[in-house]
Amino acid sequence: MDMDNDQKLWARAQNYVLSRQSADGGFCFYRVWGVEESTAPDTYYAVAVLRFWGMAIPHRAELVRWLHSLQDDQGRYSSLTNASxxxxxxxxxxxxPLRDPRPHVLNWAAQAAGRKKAANSETLRDWQRCIQLQRLLAPDEPLPEIMRSGAEAILHGMEAVAGGFGSHPNLIDSGIAWALQRLLGQPHRPQDRIFLHDCEDATLGLRLSPDGASTRLEAIFWGILQMVHLHIAPQYPEAVMAYVRACQPVNGGFGRRAGAIATLEGTFHAVMIAAGLSRNPLLQMLTGISTSEDVLH
Known part of the structure; x- marks a missing residue:
């Protein structure tokens, strides 16, 4: 019965994703509210889950043209988020891309390294996206030194000595930091494995933080992704899937938590969590945060 229910779960999710494609070929989670405004994140999330399900991408030619339109004549993007x-x-x-975006990415890194802002969650996420993008565009080239030093600095500024990352260590900041460490080829710290286990919870599957009483799909996603990388079996996989199911409203997508509106990001997290629990080899390719030596078993 659970298998039948989960087949229906994913069928509803597939219909949800397909319903969010805009006329220009891109995707937008709020287009049903009368707004045709494709976004780069929503489009990536939609393409990733459709690829995972082995489904054809509708209006592919229009979609590629829309993605190409995100660059200007000099190859720049309006933001690092759109570039990533x-x-x-x-x-x-x-x-x-029609034009090499690496000069744009390098320029972002140089500006970010020069700002010397206090380490925070947003800056950590930006550096992870920057290094991920550089690795994708130039997988066989060494990282520019300004990128490596900037990324190492943010990791140092966000690490907690006892384990985890963040001003208040949590699974989201920690997961992003662990992904960044892998992209840099850094080993994981033993205390981070302990932190990860301390986030496990019999009711929620994975808590946002060891001393917390709540979670969200993004936190579970990053926790499961790290468990896959470390070849750790989660203690409470049934609780994880129960939480995932509870995050699906009637329209078929997934919200960040139970009762939240569905988004393409939430749907991506739900699908990737299930992929991680089943050790699906597509997980590494679709999340794109592994190095060439980082193979999923």
């Missing part, structure tokens, strides 16, 4: 998600979506479509 736009290039990653193109990669999943076996396409490439």
């Amino acid at each position: 998600f736009g290039v990653r979506a193109l990669s999943l479509l076996a396409a490439a």
